[in-house]
Amino acid sequence: MLEDFWKDKYPKGLPTEINPDQYPNILAVMKESCQKFGNKPAFTNLGKTITYGDLYRLSGQFAAYLQNHTDLKPGDRIAIQMPNVLQYPVAVFGAMRAGFVVVNTNPLYTAREMEHQFNDSGAKALVCLANMAHLAEQVVPNTGVKKVIVTEVGDMLPPLKRALINFVIRSVKKMVPAYNIPGMVKFNDAMAKGKGARFTEANPSNDDIAVLQYTGGTTGVAKGAMLTHRNLVANMLQSKALMGSNLHDGEEVIICPLPLYHIYAFTFHCMAMMISGNHNILITNPRDISAFVKELSKVKFSGFVGLNTLFVALANDEGFRKLDFSNFKVTLSGGMALQLATAERWKQITGCQICEGYGMTETSPVATVNPIDNVQLGTIGIPVPSTLCKIIDDAGNEVPLGERGELCVKGPQVMKGYWNRPDATAEILDSEGWLKTGDIAIIQEDGYLRIVDRKKDMILVSGFNVYPNELEDVMAAIPGVAQCAAIGVPDEKSGEAIKVFLVKAAGASLTEQQVKDHMRENLTAYKVPKFVEFRDALPTTNVGKILRRELRDEELKKLGTK
Template structure:
């Protein structure tokens, strides 16, 4: 059956149906092209310090030369990067890519258990970590293949004396840097200095090589590495820039980057697509500190911002946000989780700029559907499939359903990942023989080709744009001797879209909610923590004994 593509008739003027995936052989060639065109333009700013494209070129080349010349890493080796938004992030990431190696983006908030799994699974041989999280790395190092740890402080890229002051305050005043000891660790600044002694050889990078191992939760409760190739990411940059390129001024955009660059949304949208535009990324290290975030925004005339619903909602509810100068803002992109109509309406009212909703997954690098950039108001849809992307709705037997019917949203295009790292069965479970990625989201398509998310087929819980897999939470809670059975489900939450709830059958009648929460905090990152704990006599199950999470969700909602 031939696929109908009604969305093509809705494309804004000038947006092509197909993109040229082969214009650039790799992410590195896009970077080098941007460096050539925008050498003296600002590329990244953080904590008052700005690096130009020329400086990113020099520093990332030094880091690449260090990895190859000093550490003798070989093509395809994996390097973990564990840091929030700071200047070291783009230098290191582009350095790893320029050396022909693979970046393993690592959430700095990981607990030792979560970090150990990712480092062991990826087989990373080196890791760059911010001092604040050095203690976590120290705890797991012996279990991994890491041969070299590179450490850095948040103030290390800043000028004297500011850098020294920032590091001192974080460690001694705010107590945000726990003591750690990693013998043989090298400081990032020393690594750059050592790299400067080597000449970076010309590295041929083919489109099918893995650029990023981007970890995402797994239905088995284990995070899996999505293999995103250079071709996947170049395709998504080409698709997104074809979609929004008519709305940007090349070499003049100032984009606020508050979502962490280790998350696929900010990585591609801000870090890569806006680099292609010669844009200037204004990085916010801690967007949770809303008063400070608003203070930062009031210093600049920004033209674009990306975020998740919780971020926009948080800004709207922070005093001083309404005093910001929004006269230059012309692009607001929301993704990672559902945008709420009330937030979108308030955003438009406060800023004069429509909050455009987009949809994507780690497995699609991430953009798959985006609403037209000239949308006058929020429309509740996740948008239209972007150029060179097909989307359809399938039933459980794999048949394509007609317009208006609800089924599983499936995506096909050059941005769909190569597969999950060393997990052929998991890959086969989500990518079918015709190349369709089964998203696990239940959706429908209207007559114009707009897609609407209705519900999730998967049990995944989406907290502020981050995937939480129930199995992982259940595994952690089940470790408690007082727990007989446990099920984790998502419950609606005004702030984060969804929150984690655990339903427990006690083995020890004296087990309390406080004990459960304290135990979870030891083993899980903040966003995965259960916010609600309920005790029951028994859990609903199928006749084969499988816990019916959907039933628990439904009774909670009711």
């Protein structure tokens, strides 16, 4: 029934199916592409470009180091904690070629968050940027990490430029706090040791885990989504299929401002662009809009992958509006809802329509997307090939077309499950392979989907998922807090901002600044609340459960949006 419904909903020329077993694993894709597009540019950062041939050679050096100079065994987890620099794809693909599972780690993590992820994943090694090595120094002794490799931003640049950039970051901008990690190895020393050394190329099965990608799922503490080689190969093929004939293999220049450690950018830039031999421009710090625009002015780019807040920031920049958009073909949006006004303004400035998609870490991540030639603003598009969507009610029954309910997704890109959490897996993934997204949606008669409500309690700050449970756990540890709750409130800049509510214990003298300082010490910056409100009591159920929905409703009423 579902298969029949979707068959005629795809624009002419776009496939409804892909073969997720076309490649046995990610490494087969890499080898084929690096041979086919060996002389084509793969990644550029800070003025340095590496070709696909370079990527294969350099990742091989890193793989050789890992196999010959560490005690890691096949299947061990290795945490990679870097922003968008050339070392990232080299380390990730080197780790995979050596037979290890990549644990993508946010460079903005606090020591507490790092410790949880490293212990939960069982990571045995860490590759991190020097800027956060002082945190690794604190965390590593409390984890199973035995080998730490540290790199600096400029490590893969030519010698003079490398020395200059690393000096400026270390000594002028003071961005590298002092650290001392016993047995630590410098990235370039590791690469030198691996150069010319032999290693055994891994050949994982398609059901083996390639990446542990951490997410809060629909609620709660971060869990590791087990993404297999088949999951990621499938999503690569699915993403490429819906690009249609607009993008030409080996000819496109794609801007990559979103972090590669996030599954959205990882799948698109490290996978879908690899199979098509296209050129990725890595932006290390997209928040520095003037520097970002300067990088954009150096290339005639044809594609851009971003999210709503980034589109808004660029559209507001005079320099961006003056750029040459003559080669611009495609803009992809995900991570947070695309606002209609943003999409219209972007097209007015650039001449390029934004294609909005939808996905989750648990779907590797793309589940639906607007085809480039058939964009329907306000929707999240149609399911990618070989993917089914259905809408269910609270009892789990499928609802009629056009009615709202929880969106469920089924396809070869759906994760294997949560790492070491069978109970959490069973809550979201059934025996038939249907994944409950927690988002409320409608399927239109033409097959396009609309998200009409949001996950119950999740807060979306600039495309990052923030979970109230985690915020409340951290707040509850503050002396003098009797009750607390966290919600999202509308924010023009970030989509949503965090507002927290606290009830003080009798006699406690707690200030807004003390709350923010505590949160900042224990959470990544985007999880720190923008607003703090003290109350005498919080709304609760008759069994004492705090009603976040009531708090949200009150805030929306104040803003006149409800």
